[in-house]
Amino acid sequence: MNTFVGRNPTWSSPLEPLSSPPWPHFAPQTGILVQPQAPGVPWTDAGEPADTHGDPHPGRTQSETLLDANTATRPATTPHVCCAAVLFDMDGVLADTAELHYHSWEPVAAELGIPFDRRVNDRLRGLSRADSLAVLLGGRPCTLTADDRTRYTSQKNAEYLRLVAQMTPAHLLPGASDLLRGLRASGARIAVASSSRNANRVLDRLGIKPLLDVIVDGNTARRSKPDPEVFLAAADQLGVRPSQCVVLEDAEAGVAAALAAGMRVVGIGPFERLRGAHLVVGSIAKLDAERVLGLLGD
Numbered sequence: 001m002n003t004f005v006g007r008n009p010t011w012s013s014p015l016e017p018l019s020s021p022p023w024p025h026f027a028p029q030t031g032i033l034v035q036p037q038a039p040g041v042p043w044t045d046a047g048e049p050a051d052t053h054g055d056p057h058p059g060r061t062q063s064e065t066l067l068d069a070n071t072a073t074r075p076a077t078t079p080h081v082c083c084a085a086v087l088f089d090m091d092g093v094l095a096d097t098a099e100l101h102y103h104s105w106e107p108v109a110a111e112l113g114i115p116f117d118r119r120v121n122d123r124l125r126g127l128s129r130a131d132s133l134a135v136l137l138g139g140r141p142c143t144l145t146a147d148d149r150t151r152y153t154s155q156k157n158a159e160y161l162r163l164v165a166q167m168t169p170a171h172l173l174p175g176a177s178d179l180l181r182g183l184r185a186s187g188a189r190i191a192v193a194s195s196s197r198n199a200n201r202v203l204d205r206l207g208i209k210p211l212l213d214v215i216v217d218g219n220t221a222r223r224s225k226p227d228p229e230v231f232l233a234a235a236d237q238l239g240v241r242p243s244q245c246v247v248l249e250d251a252e253a254g255v256a257a258a259l260a261a262g263m264r265v266v267g268i269g270p271f272e273r274l275r276g277a278h279l280v281v282g283s284i285a286k287l288d289a290e291r292v293l294g295l296l297g298d
Contacts, residue, residue: 092250104160126251128224167205175285182289228261
């Protein structure tokens with residue numbers, strides 16, 4: 001695995017450019033040109049404006065508009081992919097580990113006498129184990145000591161690791177491998193930025209480490225999302241500015257973290273959970289390198 005480190009963390013001098021194919025704004029094979037639209041609501045992967053359901057901040061995102069090549073003017077000079085980076089969350093983006101987390105938290109919740117279902121499990125996306133336990137406990141009167149909390153989070157982790165040991169590359173979500181390989185071919189830099197302390201184990205089981213430049217997990221970034229630390233650390237290790245990064249996330253906390261880091265965000269999952277993202281799609285299979293990197297041209 002290659003690690004790229006920025007030459008100047010203050011960004012006062014340019015980074016070395018990558019040798020890569022043209023920046024993916026114009027798609028001759030489909031006859032479309034990706035152009036920015038005036039700030040407004042995000043679009044869904046169906047190509048239609050998403051319903052903001054009264055979102056008080058609809059202007060903070062931009063949609064992408066696909067213009068017919070016959071009516072659009074191709075840029076005189078097409079920029080190259082230079083120091084563009086794509087940061088992947090892991091759980092729910094590259095692999096569907098939500099069920100593993102569900103079955104790992106279920107016995108803990110049962111022992112504590114706390115109702116637990118998949119809707120509650122969804123609220124734990126992107127959170128550390130300690131923060132997840134706090135969400136489970138909610139506002140309930142609690143006499144748990146620090147040792148009790150450590151015991152329950154360790155119990156959850158032991159069961160999760162038992163399930164992770166059974167994972168194979170077949171657990172990659174459909175489209176994930178193709179997107180990773182497409183981004184690699186485009187010259188973009190690639191990182192996994194996950195709050196999970198078990199990210200390396202999961203990535204080993206999935207067999208995709210050779211496609212990654214950097215892995216930042218909960219062992220490196222100690223503050224979990226929505227704190228932007230994990231994304232900023234990944235950008236720093238890749239040697240790119242936050243504005244040169246696109247983040248792929250499936251969690252509300254992850255979207256908030258990426259926005260706080262000053263990065264473009266693709267939300268993967270239901271719009272209601274990911275309304276702050278610049279683009280929301282139903283699955284990673286809806287994405288390719290051109291569509292993801294095109295967000296950096298907005």
